Amino acid sequence: MKNILQRLIYAFGPSGKEEEIRSVLKEELAVTGLQLKTDALGNLIATKPGQGGRLMLAAHMDEIGLLVTHIDDKGFLRFAPIGGQDPRNLLGSRVVFADGTMGTIGAETIKEAKDLKIDKLFLDIGAATSAQAEEIVQIGSPAVFAPHFSHQGDRIIGKSLDNRAGCALLLAVIRDLPPVDYHLDFVFTVQEEVGLRGARTAAYHLHPDLALAVDVTRTGDTPESPPMAVELGKGPAIKIKDTSLISHPRVRDLLKETAHSRGIPFQLEVLARGGTDAGSIHLSREGVPSGVISIPTRYVHSPAEVIDYRDLTNAASLLSAFMQQEQLFPDL
Amino acid sequence: MVDLDILRRLSEEAGVSGSELKVAEVIMEALRPYTDSVARDILGNVIALKKGEGGQPRPRVLLAAHMDEIGLMVTRVEEGGFLRFTTVGGVDVRTLLGQEVIVHGVHSLPGVIGAKPPHLQTPDQRKETITGEKLYIDTGFKDKEKLEQIAPIGTVATIDRNLQLLTEGRVAGKALDNRAGVMVLLGCLQELMGIKHCADVYGVATIQEEVGIRGAITSTYKINPDLGIAIDVCHGDMPGTRGDEGYPLDKGPAIGCGPHVHHQLFRALKDSAERVGISYQIEPSPTPAGTDAWGIQIARSGIPTALISIPLRYMHTSVETISTRDLYETTRLLVAFIQGLKSSFVEGLLCY
Amino acid sequence: MLLKRLSAAFGPPGQEGEVRDLLRREIGPYVDKIWTDALGNLLAEKKGLEEGAPRVMLTAHMDEVALMITHIEDTGLLRFKTMGGIDQRILVSKPVVVGVKKVPGVIGSKAIHLVTPEERKRAFMLRDLYLDIGASSREEAEKLVTVGEGAVFNSSFCLLGDNRVRAKALDDRVGCSALVEILQRQYPVTLIAAFTVQEEVGLRGARVAAFGKDIDLALVLEATMAFDVPDSKPHETVTYLGGGPALTIMDRTLIADPALLASLRKTARERKIPYQLRRTGTGGTDGGAIHLTEDGIPTVVMAVPCRYLHSPASVIELSDYHHLVDLTSAFLSELTEGRADK
Known part of the structure; x- marks a missing residue:
């Protein structure tokens, strides 16, 4: 899974510009025999047709980024955030465009730390004039944090582990697909970071009976972090609540019971601020019982997020075991 | 007038958003004797149906009161x-x-x-x-x-709060936002037992209103009614509130108006109140968010929606205070509206 | 001039009747079918010349930012709240009209002589303001206005400087006017026009307008911020007057469909119609709601640059408006591929 994860992290894919990550995922999925489809918004759907219930498993493939909004006379670029960007993470970061062009982020003179806002930042791609800059990028060109992946002990440091870790997890489960008869849709969604958008239309289209999202969550295990009872290395987190969703009790309990009976370590997650694709999915049509398996992640939305690899493999084991539970569709 | 035992059970029972099962059971038990069917849907909304008389197609009316509490x-x-x-x-x-x-x-x-x-x-x-x-x-x-x-x-x-009976028919307790609305929903369906009406009435106790109007969105999609009425609470008047910030207790239900409310439905509710002599108030709100009416209105290709609110003091505390007289009058208003509802009125709701 | 009549019409969110009636009369001769829905959206279908051609939704919103009368004081003065994003500081000393009967009134405040030096430093907020229609008591006021009625700015439509217009409610009557003009021509594709309600209070009409209509793609016609004014830095202008319609790449509610955006830009280049890109990630339009309808609908937004949006008097350049109409028409004329590529 590490190699795939590294490959996914190096694929370009800010919200709304997911072509490259989608094509990498397509390549990875080509050998699996699943039916592949891309919908109107760009969601990649991998289907294993079946009978007796419809399960949707979603992981978003987009990542946060920047969008160029202005090019000045001296070749500096101004930008708008794509998704939840913190200016403190941006200052001094290196970013990369779809064609590999690198840039570094500088700031206007700022007297106090609280005045550090995104509109005070600019991007330097080494161009000396607007004409030079325009040869390389245009207004509307998106960029992402420069990719990075390293593996130290059990920990992985990388950009866009949110949510390439979730994508790698789904791929791992697909590679070793549990023998199930029901209908399965794996969805690599677009535009999660800008408002859970891809999941919304995909869920309407697929009309599932049950859904799980796989995404990252924050932790409370760093110095003086806000209180949160999720730590790295203690197993995947089963989501109870975030801003977008209160997990369906049946789904939540079945996940807990699965982890218990298989001896898979797990944690329970109450996320004070943040949402996932399941937030959109569970409100589709007449409602879809939904839950989330979260991968504990430090420094979410920074250029260097950190996860524990064991959490990822345990999450894959949990998902795989969950899929084989007999009581997935009690109402059908 | 108002069954205080049921109101007490509703107020004292727990039903935090996402964990509404216990209060749902109280509501379902109360609804069973006077509805044709009662069930919880896939996300936990309680949906009861009281059928109307006469041939199909009968108007389909959705009454929604959220049962969750903060x-x-x-x-x-x-x-x-x-x-x-x-x-x-x-x-x-x-x-x-x-x-x-x-x-x-x-x-x-x-x-x-x-x-x-x-x-x-x-x-x-x-x-x-x-x-x-x-x-x-x-x-x-x-x-x-x-x-x-x-x-x-x-x-x-x-x-941990018991319902307190105050003087002059007023009561105080936790979760009256919106168990007061649920109480009206129950009372209305009960009254309809003895009254001729042509509409099929779907009474829905919705989930997760307090965290994002969620149950109303999915249950309205499922029922696909011809019109929907959300029953909720509005701010009562208190020292320091201006005329458009709080509505007096004991002056009857507040009928909402604004972008979230269909004009003809608003007028019909006012007419119903006047026809049977119910005093009412008008609650204007410039932005539609904040009640189940928000979720109902935008289901599918749009649902004509109204909002009726019961004045309530000290909202989102454990000593929310209402007047039982307002509860009764709100119930009467809904009954009068449904009793007078004709298919022709429903058809006209799409004509602007 | 249609734009002038549209601008003058009364249309707070949820009270768009006058705008709707005007538009219904205007588009009647050019469409095959007209209807309204539960929220009050005005919808029309115009069949395409080609069999099996794509079904394209065109939208413009009818409502405008406004005030709502929320309380009548015993003195006959009216209290109000805002509908849609109005900067409260601009309200003081403006004439308005209340309700469909357009009862004239003014927004008053304590005179400068009566306030302390400290108070003078503070901007007027809603709680300090009231609307005066001249009534001497609550009874007199209630004869003319009712609680819940909207009020809109009472400002005049006028031609300004070089081919520019100053008026209220150009957001989005300029889109409504453009859509009427577009409907007057013939296209290979089938058009479903949606004049939507309640955009300013949360894209409400647009949330339901596209549902169940089997739409292949959508074009939203709007007015958008132009901030090409003194003291604005070059990267803060967003759009400028006279540069042609502004195309959205991304805003708070929508990332424009890249393929659709590319083909619009291609059409503009080939037809030599000027256009510009909207240079900000903020703001939102009906497109945000339309593109998430059902399975998802590829959507783009085209807007006339407009200074002083959401104020009593905004300013546009007419050439931008004409280029918006031309670009949209040209694009629709070229849309001949069948529906298979959906």
Whole structure:
């Protein structure tokens, strides 16, 4: 899974510009025999047709980024955030465009730390004039944090582990697909970071009976972090609540019971601020019982997020075991 | 006039957003004798149907009152039997100090939200608002592991509060936002038993209104009614409120108007009130968010929607106060409206 | 001039009747079918010349930012709240009209002589303001206005400087006017026009307008911020007057469909119609709601740059408006591929 994860992290894919990550995922999925489809918004759907219930498993493939909004006379670029960007993470970061062009982020003179806002930042791609800059990028060109992946002990440091870790997890489960008869849709969604958008239309289209999202969550295990009872290395987190969703009790309990009976370590997650694709999915049509398996992640939305690899493999084991539970569709 | 026993059970039963099962059971039990069917849907909304008379197609009316309440949720179990928590919905954290609570774990536990004695505080500290992160529930347990078994992360808690009967027909308690609305829903379906009406009436006690109007969105999609009426509470008048910030108690239901409300439906509700002599108030609201009406209106290709509110003081505290007379009058208004509802009126709702 | 009549019409969110009636009369001769829905959206279908051609939704919102009368004081003065994003500081000393009967009134405040030097430093907020229609008591006021009625700015439509227009409610009557003009021509594709309600209070009409209509793609016609004024830095202008319609790449509610955006830009280049890109990630339009309808609908937004949006008097350049109409028409004329590529 590490190699795939590294490959996914190096694929370009800010919200709304997911072509490259989608094509990498397509390549990875080509050998699996699943039916592949891309919908109107760009969601990649991998289907294993079946009978007796419809399960949707979603992981978003987009990542946060920047969008160029202005090019000045001296070749500096101004930008708008794509998704939840913190200016403190941006200052001094290196970013990369779809064609590999690198840039570094500088700031206007700022007297106090609280005045550090995104509109005070600019991007330097080494161009000396607007004409030079325009040869390389245009207004509307998106960029992402420069990719990075390293593996130290059990920990992985990388950009866009949110949510390439979730994508790698789904791929791992697909590679070793549990023998199930029901209908399965794996969805690599677009535009999660800008408002859970891809999941919304995909869920309407697929009309599932049950859904799980796989995404990252924050932790409370760093110095003086806000209180949160999720730590790295203690197993995947089963989501109870975030801003977008209160997990369906049946789904939540079945996940807990699965982890218990298989001896898979797990944690329970109450996320004070943040949402996932399941937030959109569970409100589709007449409602879809939904839950989330979260991968504990430090420094979410920074250029260097950190996860524990064991959490990822345990999450894959949990998902795989969950899929084989007999009581997935009690109402059908 | 108003069955205080049921109102008491509704108010005192727990039903924090996402954990509405217990209050749902009270509601379903109450609804069974006077509806044709009652069931919980896939997300937990209680949907009851009281059929109308006459041939199809009969008008389909949705009445929605949210049954969830704001509350607390355990985020961490600490040594010494303390529970850290977050709020579910818009809880005013300042009202929590020193409250007796019930923790709805594997079994119910009493607890108290501890407060630092004034002796240990400096004069400046006493003026500060305590933030949620500093508060905890003391369960009395000494053993953390034992407590974790009973009240794991995600367990909800509510204020331990009995319904208080005040003078002049007014009552106070927790969760009257929106068990008062649920009470009206129950009363309306009960009254309809003895009354001829042509509409099929779907009474829905919705989930998760306080965290984002969620149950109303999915249940309206499922039922696909010809019109929907949300029953909720609005701010009562209190010292310091201006005429458009609070509505007096005992002056009857407040009929909502604004972008979320269909003009003809608004007029028809006013007409119904006048026809049977119910005093009412008008509650204008410039932005439509904040009640189930928001979710109902935008289901599918749009649903003509109205909003009726019961004036309530001290919203989102554990001493919410209403007048039972307003409850009764609100019920009468809905009954009168449904009794007079014709297919032709429903057809006209799409013609602007 | 249609734009002038549209601008003058009364249309707070949820009270778009006058705008709707005007538009219904205007488009009647050019469409095959007209209807309204539960929220009050005005919808029309115009069949394409080609069999099996794509079904394209064109939208413009009818409502405008406004005030709502929320309380009548015993003195006959009216209290109000805002509908949609109005900067409260601009309200003081403006004439308005209340309700469909357009009862004239003014927004008053305490005179400068009566306030302390400290108070003078503070901007007027809603709680300090009231609307005066001249009534001497609550009874007199209630004869003319009712609680819940909207009020809109009472400002005049006028031609300004070089081919520019100053008026109220150009957001989005300029889109409504453009859509009427577009409907007057013939296209290979089938058009479903949606004049939507309640955009300013949360894209409400648009949330339901596209549902169940089997739409292949959508074009939203709007007015958008132009901030090409003194003291604005070059990267803060967003759009400028006279540069042609502004195309959205991304805003708070929508990332424009890249393929659709590319083909619009291609059409513009080939036809030599000027256009510009909207240079900000903020703001939102009906497109945000439309593109998430059902399975998802590829959507783009085209807007006339407009200074002083959401104020009593905004300013546009007419050439931008004409280029918006031309670009949209040209694009629709070229949309001949069948529906298979959906």
